[in-house]
Amino acid sequence: MSTTSLPRFTPRRPLGRTGFTATAVGIGDLADRSVPRESLIATLVRALDAGLNVIDTAPGYEDGLSEEVVGEALRGRREGVFVIDKVDVLDAPVAPQVEDSLRRLGLPSVDLFALHAVKSLAQWEALARPGGALEQLEACVAKGQARFRGISCHHPDALVAAVRSGRCDVVMFPLGPFVDARYVEQVLPLARAHGVGVVSFKTFGAGKLLGDTEGYGRPLQARPRGKVGSGGEARDTPALPHLSVEECVRYTLTLDPDVMLLGMGFPNEQDAALQAAAAFGPLDAAGLQAVRERAHAAIQDKGEVWWNPPSPDVTAG
Numbered sequence: 001m002s003t004t005s006l007p008r009f010t011p012r013r014p015l016g017r018t019g020f021t022a023t024a025v026g027i028g029d030l031a032d033r034s035v036p037r038e039s040l041i042a043t044l045v046r047a048l049d050a051g052l053n054v055i056d057t058a059p060g061y062e063d064g065l066s067e068e069v070v071g072e073a074l075r076g077r078r079e080g081v082f083v084i085d086k087v088d089v090l091d092a093p094v095a096p097q098v099e100d101s102l103r104r105l106g107l108p109s110v111d112l113f114a115l116h117a118v119k120s121l122a123q124w125e126a127l128a129r130p131g132g133a134l135e136q137l138e139a140c141v142a143k144g145q146a147r148f149r150g151i152s153c154h155h156p157d158a159l160v161a162a163v164r165s166g167r168c169d170v171v172m173f174p175l176g177p178f179v180d181a182r183y184v185e186q187v188l189p190l191a192r193a194h195g196v197g198v199v200s201f202k203t204f205g206a207g208k209l210l211g212d213t214e215g216y217g218r219p220l221q222a223r224p225r226g227k228v229g230s231g232g233e234a235r236d237t238p239a240l241p242h243l244s245v246e247e248c249v250r251y252t253l254t255l256d257p258d259v260m261l262l263g264m265g266f267p268n269e270q271d272a273a274l275q276a277a278a279a280f281g282p283l284d285a286a287g288l289q290a291v292r293e294r295a296h297a298a299i300q301d302k303g304e305v306w307w308n309p310p311s312p313d314v315t316a317g
Helices: 037-049 065-073 094-105 121-127 133-142 156-165 181-193 245-255 267-278 285-298
Strands: 025-027 054-056 082-087 110-118 146-153 170-174 197-201 213-215 259-262
Touching (some): 025 267, 082 094, 133 146, 170 181, 181 197, 245 285
Parallel strands (some): 025 259, 054 082, 110 146, 197 259
């Protein structure tokens, strides 16, 4: 465990109409079955000790391990933490999934359950029909198993419809140096206007912007050869362009979501991300454009960008 002293974060603004005052940075998923459970819990506790008060999990994150780790880390310190969990299987009954998640967490309720990974407007419309997953989730809220409901989504059109429906207290969507411009130009201001909380993810582009990966640590299938030194020796230098943690964090915080979720599974990752957030100063328009251009270069040849839906007029922004 790192002995670096982390900066202290304090609540910044209300998370939409929930009434909860959230820190600018939230704790994203850190489950990893290759890491001892005790280390995962300690890393999460370290982030809580730094004052972060929003935490995100889902049953599909390492097949329930994330929920178990979150539940153990929150023993004796549940108060004052906004816990987000997800409903992963959108075409199956919601109530059993909610009950299973609460069992793994060891909690009677969470603050928010979100319908997870909504991929299209048509899918949102199906979920919002009478008897659909959203109505089932609302029944769980009425039973006290969550205080609020929302969606986590990879499609701007679905998010616009969800916000306008009035049936989502919080929406979760990509904001970062490489995202479809509609997330920034349409969804973000609309959510603010409707009092809907905004929790962002993909600050690091699933890791693609920081390293040579197809996402979340998966190695590239065909990695370009590294550079060769003047003497013919292989140099241990990146073959593809990267952004820094500081650039990604600064860019996303300039966009100003209510909460920016960051995956910080290891203490050194926490050190870099939280130090960058604590030192934040907003970028001007030219600075934002420069980071976008570098992000466009950094994400090439690293596989599918699944959070940007096809569109005849898509630009990263």
